[in-house]
Amino acid sequence: MNDMTPRHARKAPATLRHPAELAAAGLVAPGDIAALEQVAARYAVALTPAMAALIDPADPRDPIAAQFVPAATELMITPEERADPIGDGAHEVSPGLIHRYPDRVLLKLVSSCAVYCRFCFRRETVGQGEGLSPAALDAALAYVGDHPGVSEVIVSGGDPLVASPRRLRDLVAALAAVPHVAVVRFHTRVPVVAPERVSDELIAALKADGIAIWVAIHANHPRELTDDAHAALARLVDAGIPLVSQTVLLRGVNDDAETLAELMRAFVRARVKPYYLHHADLAPGTARFRTTIAEGQSLMKALRGRVSGLAQPTYVLDIPGGHGKVPVGPNYLGDDTVEDYRGALHDYPNG
Ligand SMILES: *Cc1c(COP(=O)(O)O)cnc(C)c1O
Numbered sequence: 001m002n003d004m005t006p007r008h009a010r011k012a013p014a015t016l017r018h019p020a021e022l023a024a025a026g027l028v029a030p031g032d033i034a035a036l037e038q039v040a041a042r043y044a045v046a047l048t049p050a051m052a053a054l055i056d057p058a059d060p061r062d063p064i065a066a067q068f069v070p071a072a073t074e075l076m077i078t079p080e081e082r083a084d085p086i087g088d089g090a091h092e093v094s095p096g097l098i099h100r101y102p103d104r105v106l107l108k109l110v111s112s113c114a115v116y117c118r119f120c121f122r123r124e125t126v127g128q129g130e131g132l133s134p135a136a137l138d139a140a141l142a143y144v145g146d147h148p149g150v151s152e153v154i155v156s157g158g159d160p161l162v163a164s165p166r167r168l169r170d171l172v173a174a175l176a177a178v179p180h181v182a183v184v185r186f187h188t189r190v191p192v193v194a195p196e197r198v199s200d201e202l203i204a205a206l207k208a209d210g211i212a213i214w215v216a217i218h219a220n221h222p223r224e225l226t227d228d229a230h231a232a233l234a235r236l237v238d239a240g241i242p243l244v245s246q247t248v249l250l251r252g253v254n255d256d257a258e259t260l261a262e263l264m265r266a267f268v269r270a271r272v273k274p275y276y277l278h279h280a281d282l283a284p285g286t287a288r289f290r291t292t293i294a295e296g297q298s299l300m301k302a303l304r305g306r307v308s309g310l311a312q313p314t315y316v317l318d319i320p321g322g323h324g325k326v327p328v329g330p331n332y333l334g335d336d337t338v339e340d341y342r343g344a345l346h347d348y349p350n351g
């Protein structure tokens with residue numbers, strides 16, 4: 001290809017899905033292809049052009065590469081790791097529908113994603129199979145219709161925003177028709193990792209009269225919030241869709257105070273309210289990413305002093321076995337003292 005090539009004849013860069021393609025892009029060593037093919041046979045691989053463009057191939061610790069480029073250590077499972085780390089199976093009431101808390105359900109609409117995160121808590125199921133069949137979706141909608149206590153439906157996956165606008169529009173319309181469902185929340189990485197997919201058609205598909213639509217945006221490093229990602233997030237907010245964030249605390253990616261602070265500030269600039277900082281789940285082959293909870297707490301303390309209240313997420317652990325998410329600190333209150341954001345203790349009659 002040279003400068004004489006007509007623009008329409010140039011192929012748009014494609015998502016990288018095979019170790020050989022990653023090697024051709026300079027992201028893995030050719031000698032590692034065979035070992036990584038074994039990993040890829042077990043856990044899906046996908047790296048979008050937007051994310052591939054952010055990687056510095058010369059940096060062996062690149063925080064974007066760490067999230068998406070497979071590593072041979074993924075086949076090493078530690079004793080505490082589990083195939084279903086957050087206990088989805090314990091509360092699956094219909095195929096693809098998890099009812100863990102009284103007022104909300106989680107629907108796994110699709111099982112594919114635009115990228116595959118190497119630390120994914122659902123890595124044993126994402127990237128395999130077709131997602132929900134029409135019959136399973138009908139059964140899930142019937143369950144929601146039969147449970148008046150359910151006021152919120154969280155649409156997850158996989159990444160629901162890889163579904164076609166037509167499928168999303170039909171789902172939102174079906175949920176809007178249920179009188180007791182007031183809120184639909186989509187959890188997605190698409191606006192950040194494939195911002196070009198956030199089209200007017202997609203945004204229109206997410207909206208319906210009589211129901212509040214929220215979108216939770218997953219991103220883990222400030223570099224992910226490119227100009228294109230900012231523009232995609234602005235299209236959503238300007239369409240009247242409120243955004244919240246979720247981030248996984250990841251060793252080597254965002255486990256230092258300045259990176260986390262910059263990420264949270266970038267969310268706020270993009271009009272995304274920081275919501276959760278997830279302690280990394282015990283997903284198989286992900287030990288290289290996990291910090292201790294004590295490290296997470298000290299990072300949260302550093303954030304408290306450093307950035308606006310708007311930029312503070314809640315640090316949560318999803319308790320293995322399906323017992324739900326709980327905040328895991330830090331805690332500032334002692335028996336008769338309270339700690340300020342600088343770490344100094346003050347008397348406070350707490351009792
Ligand atoms: C995470 C999760 C939710 C949502 O929890 P929030 O605290 O409301 O964000 C709901 N159901 C299941 C099964 C979940 O895993």
Ligand code: SF4
Pocket residue numbers: 112113114115116117119120121122123126157158159189218
């Ligand atoms: S986008 Fe979400 S569901 Fe998909 S691989 Fe990443 S963490 Fe898992």
